[in-house]
Amino acid sequence: MTSFALQELKLIDPSMGSGHILVYAFDVFMQLYEAEGESPRTASELILENNLFGLDIDQRAFQLAYFALMMKGRQYSRRILAKQLRPNVYVIPNNSEIGETELQLVQIQFNDQKKAQQDLLTLVKGFKNGAELGSLIQFEGLDFENLKSGLNNINISFFDQSIKEMILVGELLQQQYEIGITNPPYMGSSGMDKILSGYVKKIYPDSKSDLFGIFIERLEEMIKPTGYYAMITQHAWMFLSSFEKLRIKINQQTIVNMAHLGTRAFEEIGGEVVQTTSFVITPKKYKNYAGGYLRLVDFDNYRLKETKALDAITGSTDYLYTIKQDRFLEIPGQPISYWVSENILKLFTMPSFVDKVNFKEGITTANNSLFLRYWFEIDALNKNWIPYNKGGSYRKWFGNNDYLVNWYDDGNVIKNYPGSSFRNKSFQRSDGATFSALTSGNFSVRKSVSNAAFDSKGTMFFSEKYNLYNIIGYMNTNLFQKLLSYVSPTLDYRFGTIQKLPLLYINVENIVKQNILLSKKEYTSFETTNDFSQHPLIGEIV
Structure with a gap:
């Protein structure tokens, strides 16, 4: 990979929280830049300017993520705080005051003023419920190059600053990325308010049962067809009938690999009992690709899971399964049952209970x-x-x-x-x-x-x-x-x-x-x- 190509590699975390994933990704990018001969000082600035992007609805989480990334940059570049450089992380705007009438007061000058007014109206309407919808908000067809042409004036008002934030965040929501990584929020449909529930039923009907399923769809939309996205979620989407349509969509993509973690993936015995799975998917469908699936659900603490995962890396196959994704289509409901045997798959070809019981x-x-x-x-x-x-x-x-x-x-x-x-x-x-x-x-x-x-x-x-x-x-x-x-x-x-x-x-x-x-x-x-x-x-x- 050339230095130019590395600078073009964009990674997004649409629910970044306090930025743990982005901080880890910073270290990975640093290794890549150093392998190409780039100095750590220059590399740290390039990473913050070009490679890492993050969004969240929580102001305090955004502040922590911003601080953490700036401290990572300061680790390698002592003068970075004095430069006009900021990480590409933002809190989602929650616009409750600016409408079509207020937009007439905007003093920002754009290359194409008419197009800018149309796009700004789309932005302010889109962010009307930013605090509820967050990164689920979508934009298409907005000319952000034109909108950014008006952001060069440093003497803008507080009112115009709100518009500027919407432009910068809107661009992050519209553009596509090579890599997406997130630990999404979990919330069942019964816990959603009227605004969020109505939105996801309309836009994400196949995954509306829980926010983590919705974010699977949303992150895939943000990734280029040849890109990759990785997540850690509850494992319910792999099996429950309420996520069957989501699985059908995923089985039209390619699951590269998966670590099926089960409970207590992060704590000792007695800790959290949420059933989790982590995975890497590419939107592109590769025929006959056999993914690797690490089954760690039977181990009751994270240390043992980590040991077994390392065993699989070093050659043990007791918990590692390899299966072509198309085999899931042979099982009713297309569950991600990667540990199924050939003999069991043959049974699924036999007549079912339907119409008989x-x-x-x-x-x-x-x-x-x-x-x-x-x-x-x-x-x-x-x-x-x-x-x-x-x-x-x-x-x-x-x-x-x-x-x-x-x-x-x-x-x-x-x-x-x-x-x-x-x-x-x-x-x-x-x-x-x-x-x-x-x-x-x-x-x-x-x-x-x-x-x-x-x-x-x-x-x-x-x-x-x-x-x-x-x-x-x-x-x-x-x-x-x-x-x-x-x-x-x-x-x-x-x-x-x-x-x-x-x-x-x-x-x-x-x-x-x-x-x-x-x-x-x-x-x-x-x-x-x-x-x-x-x-x-x-x-x-x-």
């Missing part, structure tokens, strides 16, 4: 304290209350029959309650099986008791084409758990994901019925269940 989501009462009771709270003779499947903890074959639901007037007492969702009434109280949509452990299926209604978290399934007991048996196997782990390792077992899995026919009806009877006997042998008759130890003592 009916998975149904149940009721949302909108007021559980009004409509639900534990079985021991209701008189057994009260026929208005019926069994209610509401998920629960890990348990196979039979059990978790803790709740009753008020079914007065054939359930209309719930259906007519404000805010409730009375789904799939024709399937309520039907013969079927149930499982927990959300659990902290492995997946487990149970035969439902007769006459039971079911909750949105206690999904049920029914089948007229296949023997229900054979399906229960198959779904309780270790094989099914393994298949499920490739499409939903987050322990969020939504039926939309499950019904895409291969349905393997196994004839185990008699074994399953026996297991159900044994499980029921064990379950009802304790006084906490409604069918309790006698504790098992009493019989043994007698």
Whole structure:
């Protein structure tokens, strides 16, 4: 790489915080410049002027990033503070005062005044919600060379200074970069305010579930087609159905490599438990490229993860997987299940549950304290209350029959309650099986008791084409758990994901019925269940 090419290499961190990534990137660029024979003093100035760019919505974070980069420059160039040089880091403007009328007062002179007025109007409108939208704001077609032609006048007013900031930040948001690196903010859609929520639903509908997913899309937009972007995010985008459209977009690019970190990637045991992954992607699609994936999710502290990562670099392949990205397309939902084997991939080519088994989501009462009771709270003779499947903890074959639901007037007492969702009434109280949509452990299926209604978290399934007991048996196997782990390792077992899995026919009806009877006997042998008759130890003592 020539010295000129190195000066043209631009790196952006659109959510820079206090600048940790940019400071590290400064050291990397310094090594590159020194390798080309550049003096450290000149290199430090070139890096700040040409190579590093950063944005954030927090004023204090911006100030820290600015200070950190200037101190890095001062480390190599003692006179840098006396020069007219500032790092290319900015806080996103939040324009609440300047509009079309106020723009008429701008005293800045531009080469093309008419075009500048049009572009300035676009800028002030774009930054109207800068504090909420930050680097998600986009600009296209603005002539920043023309706009910057008016910034040479050093005697500009405070009002004009605000315009200047918008021009400089707007250019950073419009131009493209060779490299993008960031640790984006995390925020689920439920935590977004009205402005941010409305914006991302319109502009980023495929990743609107969380800000980190939105920033994956945004950073890719800021990168040239031949560039690279790297991030560390929660790993939910790799598997959850809510990010499936985002994965489809990513699988049209090229994942260069990934370190799947899991929990406690930065602290000792007992620290943060956010499941994280770090990765490098290029927008360009390279056919038949096999990416490297480092699986560190099974190690419970960052020191052990670091040791295993170094082992992989030095030749150990126990935790390093290499797979062509197109293989992800063979799995329903295109999850980034890089550790999948060839034999498992073959199973995914078999017919799925779809059209053979009916998975149904149940009721949302909108007021559980009004409509639900534990079985021991209701008189057994009260026929208005019926069994209610509401998920629960890990348990196979039979059990978790803790709740009753008020079914007065054939359930209309719930259906007519404000805010409730009375789904799939024709399937309520039907013969079927149930499982927990959300659990902290492995997946487990149970035969439902007769006459039971079911909750949105206690999904049920029914089948007229296949023997229900054979399906229960198959779904309780270790094989099914393994298949499920490739499409939903987050322990969020939504039926939309499950019904895409291969349905393997196994004839185990008699074994399953026996297991159900044994499980029921064990379950009802304790006084906490409604069918309790006698504790098992009493019989043994007698």
